[in-house]
Amino acid sequence: MRPMLKTVLLVDDDEATNFIHNMVIKQMNCTENIVIKENGIEALEYLTTSLEGKFPQPDLIFLDINMPAMDGWEFLEEYKKLDKNQLAQTVIVMLTTSLNPDDKDKAGQVNGISGFMSKPLTSELVEKVLVQHFAEQNRLKSI
Numbered sequence: 001m002r003p004m005l006k007t008v009l010l011v012d013d014d015e016a017t018n019f020i021h022n023m024v025i026k027q028m029n030c031t032e033n034i035v036i037k038e039n040g041i042e043a044l045e046y047l048t049t050s051l052e053g054k055f056p057q058p059d060l061i062f063l064d065i066n067m068p069a070m071d072g073w074e075f076l077e078e079y080k081k082l083d084k085n086q087l088a089q090t091v092i093v094m095l096t097t098s099l100n101p102d103d104k105d106k107a108g109q110v111n112g113i114s115g116f117m118s119k120p121l122t123s124e125l126v127e128k129v130l131v132q133h134f135a136e137q138n139r140l141k142s143i
Helices: 015-028 040-047 072-079 101-109 123-133
Strands: 005-011 031-037 060-064 091-096 113-118
Touching: 005 015, 005 040, 015 031, 015 123, 031 040, 040 072, 060 072, 072 091, 091 123, 101 113, 113 123
Parallel strands: 005 031, 005 060, 060 091, 091 113
Antiparallel strands: none
């Protein structure tokens, strides 16, 4: 079966977490491409670099909150400043190990965040995101 999403972008500084999340998403067979960036700066560089005249425009971004160089909150501030042709219709889901309820409250107030989940990603969490954000848009044929 052909994958349904073009690209999923993982933005997290933890190598082990990226390995697990990559493995879970691959097993879900829901995307053609998984791109991993270790902080917000790398993610912004990826999003603003055109290839053959087109910007990457991932369908889904799983974004860690706490990262060196540029954390998830700082990334979101810069992401909002990108040109429209660099933004696409990306669904952004914040991922965290934080137990701070302020993070969840803040995520609920920031425009552009589609979800807030605790790490690690599981197939159930990925499926929930796919059903909630892509199935109703007919972007997925099945889960």
